[in-house]
Amino acid sequence: MDERLKKLLAVAIEDVIHTGNPVGSQHLVEEYGLDMSPATVRNWFAELEELGFLAQTHTSSGRMPTEKGYRLYADELMQKRPLGKREMQELEKTIAEAESQDQRTKAAAKFVAEGMGNAVVLGLHTADTYYTGLSQLFAQPEFNDWRRVVNFGGVLDQLDDMLQAIRLKNFVEPTIMIGRECPFGSICGSVMLTLDDGTFFGFLGPMRMDYAKACSYLLAIKQRLK
Secondary structure: OHHHHHHHHHHHHHHHHHOOOOOOOOHHHHHOOOOOOOOHHHHHHHHHOOOOOEEEEOOEEEEEEEEEHHHHHHHHHOOOOOOHHHHHHHHHHHHHHOOHHHHHHHHHHHHHHHHHHHHHEEEOOOOOEEEEHHHHHOHHHHHOOOOHHHHHHHHHOOOHHHHHOOOOOOOOOOOEEEEHHOOOOOEEEEEEEOOOOOOOOEEEEEOOOOOHHHHHHHHHHHHOOO
């Protein structure tokens, strides 16, 4: 795909990730100071839509990334960044205040679930299952439809069995699973990592998820929980 389209797609996806709203051409030009007209952006949006990376939900609305768009973003366009100094200090303080290794892991999970606005699921090395942040997850606009909450509740009912299957794998690096790849549901995204003690640590959110920040959190946690 043309580099100009990739750059525009990256900007559009990052805007959607942070606002939760469909992105329009005028907004994109004004918000990010793009050196092009809204008409040019609309034309490029049409190309990205034809390629399957964006979708227009209503005739007059802006565009939203598709599963294919998020996948390309995670694989090629996402800018990885280390965790900020302040967040790292707060994470270290949170971990230091807990006593046992499991308590430190759970404390870290609560901290990053709040920071991400997503849920965290743990498969502890003791074979226990733990999750936190469901209130943050269900506050996301994707779950305004009560039917989605009910359907997702069925996933949680099977969480222990799902984690047993997932824990058979070793996620050496943060692994991003989107849509149909995500074991927690096709409207979701997840980022998974296996810690040094064998604990499975996974973020669970909507497909519109800040994957770069999730990866930064997981790498920081793995480093601090050695």
